[in-house]
Every structure is written in C-alpha cells, then in structure tokens.
Amino acid sequence: MLGKKLRELIIPIRIKFFKKINQYLLESQKHTLMAQFKSYGEGCHFYVPFCINDAGNLEIGNQVTVGTYVHMWCHGGIKIxxxxxxxxxxxITSVTHDYEQENMRRTGVTKKVVIEDDVWIGTHSVILPGITIGKGAVIGANSVVTKDVEPYSIVFGSPAKHYKFRDLKECN
Incomplete structure (x- = not known):
C-alpha cells in the first residue's frame, strides 16, 4: 500500500523534472543555433524545436517570430x-538540385530567398529557392511558393496563386 502511494507521489515529480530538462535542452539548442546566424535583430522569438542548416547564411530582422518545426536550408542565403x-x-529553402543532371544528388543549386518586412507565412507552407516575398504579403497556410510574391498581396495554394491585394485600413 505504501509503495503505491509513494509511486503516485514520485511519478508526477519525475515527469515535471524531465519536462524541465527537455525545455532547458531545447532553449540551449536555440541559443547555440542563433549565435551562428549571420545576423538577427531585437525582439525575435523562435519556438523550439526548429531546424536551420548552414545558419551562417541566415539574416533576420527585428521582431521576427518563427513557429515550431520550421526548417530552413540557408546554403544560398535567406534574408528575413x-x-x-x-x-x-x-x-524555406535556398538550395535545390539540378534535375537535368543524371546524378542529381551532387548538384546543389543555390538561390537566395528574400522575405521583406511585415510578411505573414501561414503554417505548413513551402518557400522555394530564389523567391522574393514582397513587403506586407500574406502566404496562406499549406501554400507552395514557386514564384515571387508582390508586395501586399495575398497568395495561397499549391502552387501559390495571387488571390487579391490586402485592403489596408488606417490605424488610429
């Protein structure tokens, strides 16, 4: 009887302990990775976990928010x-393979990705190499962006297509 009560007390403590350890490790990973960025501004928030390859080619402005499980391949450079x-x-990827070569595996093609100010990229989206997303644009969830996006436009779909321009109202 005493053993069962003791286990009932210990199990929640162990769970809480391991959750804290996991949170500490994820935060440590985040700060280690951010130190490798080419640059990043103030007020940025990265939800962990996330994966960034070749982080030295990533430039990030101020007040950028990156959700969980975001992957960036920065070999050709990504500027946010x-x-x-x-x-x-x-x-978001700035590297691809040359599908016109027989051995595609060894054919890295890099093209810089530029995401301008005030852009909102919906969850589960894919941004391909060489793309520029204009200021204030909105990318709908689950979109695959294969062409440049005009400023203040709303695009969605696979491939992403222009829906309309944002109707911006004056803020008081």
Missing part, C-alpha cells in the same frame, strides 16, 4: 525582414 511571422511546419 522586420516583423515577419513564420507559421509552424514551414520549409
């Missing part, structure tokens, strides 16, 4: 402006 929001499970 100010106040950008990137939804969870998004993939």
């Amino acid at each position: 402006g100010d106040r950008v929001m990137i939804g969870s499970h998004t993939a």
Whole structure:
C-alpha cells in the first residue's frame, strides 16, 4: 500500500523534472543555433524545436517570430525582414538540385530567398529557392511558393496563386 502511494507521489515529480530538462535542452539548442546566424535583430522569438542548416547564411530582422518545426536550408542565403511571422511546419529553402543532371544528388543549386518586412507565412507552407516575398504579403497556410510574391498581396495554394491585394485600413 505504501509503495503505491509513494509511486503516485514520485511519478508526477519525475515527469515535471524531465519536462524541465527537455525545455532547458531545447532553449540551449536555440541559443547555440542563433549565435551562428549571420545576423538577427531585437525582439525575435523562435519556438523550439526548429531546424536551420548552414545558419551562417541566415539574416533576420527585428521582431521576427518563427513557429515550431520550421526548417530552413540557408546554403544560398535567406534574408528575413522586420516583423515577419513564420507559421509552424514551414520549409524555406535556398538550395535545390539540378534535375537535368543524371546524378542529381551532387548538384546543389543555390538561390537566395528574400522575405521583406511585415510578411505573414501561414503554417505548413513551402518557400522555394530564389523567391522574393514582397513587403506586407500574406502566404496562406499549406501554400507552395514557386514564384515571387508582390508586395501586399495575398497568395495561397499549391502552387501559390495571387488571390487579391490586402485592403489596408488606417490605424488610429
């Protein structure tokens, strides 16, 4: 009887302890990775876990938010402006393979990705190499961006297509 009560007390303590350890490790990973960025501004928030390859080619502006499970392949360079929001499970890549070569595996093709200020990228989106997303644009969830996006436009779909321009109201 005493053993069962003791286990009932210990199990929640162990769970809480291991959750704290996991949180500490994820935060440590985040700060270690951010130290490798080419640059990043103030007020940025990265939800962990996330994965960034070749982080030295990543430039991030101020007040950028990156959701969980975001993957970035920065081999060709990725530049993210100010106040950008990137939804969870998004993939941004500046590297691809040359499908016209027989051995595609060894054919890295790099093209810089530029995401301008005040962009919102919806969850589960994919941004391909060489893309520029204009200031204030909105990328709908689950979109695959294969072409440049005009400033203040709303695009969605696979491949992403222009829906309309944002109707911005004056803020008082």
